Amino acid sequence: xxEARQFPAQSGGMVATEEGQKRNAPVETRRTTDLLHTDxxxxxxxxxxxxxxxxxxxxxxxxxxxxxxxxxxxxGAMTERIPGSQTNxxxxxxxxxxxxxxxxxxxxxxxxxxSIVEVSQDIRRNVIQSVERAxxxxxxxxxxxxxxxxxxxxxxxxxxxxxxLQ
Numbered sequence: 001x002x003e004a005r006q007f008p009a010q011s012g013g014m015v016a017t018e019e020g021q022k023r024n025a026p027v028e029t030r031r032t033t034d035l036l037h038t039d040x041x042x043x044x045x046x047x048x049x050x051x052x053x054x055x056x057x058x059x060x061x062x063x064x065x066x067x068x069x070x071x072x073x074x075x076g077a078m079t080e081r082i083p084g085s086q087t088n089x090x091x092x093x094x095x096x097x098x099x100x101x102x103x104x105x106x107x108x109x110x111x112x113x114x115s116i117v118e119v120s121q122d123i124r125r126n127v128i129q130s131v132e133r134a135x136x137x138x139x140x141x142x143x144x145x146x147x148x149x150x151x152x153x154x155x156x157x158x159x160x161x162x163x164x165l166q
Contacts, residue, residue, distance in 0.1 A: 034100060035136035045135050047097050051090035054104045054142075057130035059089070061122045063114035065150035067092030068107050101138045102131065109148040120144040 036043045058064055068091040094105040104127060110119055124142045131139050 036100065043136075044099075045097070045137065047095045048090065050095045050097055050102055050104065050131055050135065050137070051093040053131050053134050054095065054106065054127045055089040055091065055093045057127045058093070058106055058108065058123050061119060061126055063111050063119040064108050064123070065111045066109040068147075097137070101140050102135075103141045103143075104131070104139065105143045105145065107145045107147050109150050110146055112149050112151045116146055120146075 036045070055067065058067060092107040096103045106123065108123070110116055123144055127142045128139045131137060
């Protein structure tokens with residue numbers, strides 16, 4: 001039978017065994033880490049960042065004509081005419097974001113002749129990939145709301161060329 005080694009204690013006495021010393025040692029508290037929360041600090045991401053990333057990823061998908069409701073698109077068209085204004089890429093995008101996860105709602109207009117099912121699947125795939133890669137957030141869901149279909153005849157000239165009735 002082997003004898004358990006004893007170690008000197010801080011008070012000058014002896015601690016019974018190596019196993020007893022491990023049991024009484026202070027437990028190191030280690031933070032749960034992920035890509036955004038590390039031992040060296042935290043990274044926070046604003047909702048507007050996720051909105052812009054999702055908006056850009058949605059616009060990249062073939063078959064997406066525009067984003068947002070008719071009112072939102074009309075307002076966006078007016079603001080883009082102001083010199084120095086920037087294109088609003090987050091129009092038609094709504095985001096709910098927590099510390100590690102996000103859910104995204106999109107309003108789109110599809111081009112006539114495209115499969116809404118395929119466009120929606122492509123949007124989900126592209127948005128999830130873009131947002132997760134850029135932010136480290138887990139995208140729980142991407143909801144696509146199709147508000148309109150753009151018809152080829154919907155192109156309207158900038159100015160009304162009709163002659164007034166006489």
